[in-house]
Amino acid sequence: MSLSWMKSIGVVVAMLVALVPAAQAETIRLAVTDLVGLEELRREFGAFKDKLSEVTGYDIEFLPVTNRTAAVEALRFDKIDFVLTGPAEYVVMQKRAQAKIVAGLSRPDYFAVIVALADSPYNSTEDLKGSKVGLGDVGSTSKHLGPVQALADAGLNPQKDVEIINTKVPVLWEALKRGDVAAIGMNHLNFLSLRQREMEKSGGLQPGAFRVIARGPDLPNDVLMAGKHVDEKVIETVRLAFTKHSDALIAAILQGEDNQKYSGMRFITGVQDSHYNYVRAMYATAGYPEYADFIGE
Incomplete structure (x- = not known):
């Protein structure tokens, strides 16, 4: 086979390869x-x-x-x-x-907490019987369902022993400070963030003003x-x-x-x-x- 013939074949093969579309990723x-x-x-x-x-x-x-x-x-x-x-x-x-x-x-630190004011009469979940408890968005794992289960794990029946109020976490925080609710439930990191902001603002409460009275598992x-x-x-x-x-x-x-x-x-x-x-x-x-x-x- 002559060299020129081999070159011709090579050119044809290259042209055919160029005409084949590249394989597309899935x-x-x-x-x-x-x-x-x-x-x-x-x-x-x-x-x-x-x-x-x-x-x-x-x-x-x-x-x-x-x-x-x-x-x-x-x-x-x-x-x-x-x-x-x-x-x-x-x-x-x-x-x-x-x-x-x-x-x-x-x-990390992904768990629910139940928080009350440190100078309130609510020192344990048992103290919450008959009171209002604020929780986060309905259906949220860490702001609603997790706190509900934390109450249950501590011996309360959340459907009978307390009145649950669901709202946004910043609204919960203000409601707790005003005394509109006995305690609030949320994600632990939400609590730390809100507590830090509270401490930093003029006239805000110090971290010792709040008490975690229950927490769920990770x-x-x-x-x-x-x-x-x-x-x-x-x-x-x-x-x-x-x-x-x-x-x-x-x-x-x-x-x-x-x-x-x-x-x-x-x-x-x-x-x-x-x-x-x-x-x-x-x-x-x-x-x-x-x-x-x-x-x-």
Whole structure:
């Protein structure tokens, strides 16, 4: 075979290769349940999405959801592939959509507390019987369900022994200081943040003005979950990325201003469904033993 003929073949092969489109990366769709709108998703999790895409080789597309119910329905009908959500949302989504755990986002100091004023007559949960207790947003793991269970763990029946009032955490704080409620329940880190701001403002109360009269155990992890339709190889690729590139992915998450709640977090890849039985107990304590629907929606 002549050299010129071989060159001609080489040219033809090169032309054919050039005509073949490059293989496109597989696209996976990601939602985050506590964020509404594409702009908010990009602001808080844009860096994380880009880094996860880089280390997995998948194209990742944000899919905004209007609420938690919309998210679970999208999972059920294969409209989204992965959802980042909290413990209270996980148990409902797992029941209704048979979604699978990919990895947990372990948050330090993530537990519920019941707080009273130090100079009030409320020194224990037993003292709260017959009183008003303020809690955070209905259905929140750490601001509503967690405090409800903390009361139950301490021997109260939250549905009978106290009057529960749900509102925003800053409103709860002011209600406690005014004496409108006997105690308030919230996330421990919310409490520390509010106490710090109180101390720093002119005429504010000092930390010793407040007393924690009950606290729950560390709550289960926030979780990245996958729809039952997602291929196991895809799930394993994403899970492996959290092991191999943990520090880079955490740094990407922490670029979001509202994501500072994840400061100090670690990815946990050995999370089991049974770890969320305490959350299921919360639903039962709050009067929703089936945990098939999101409270407040």
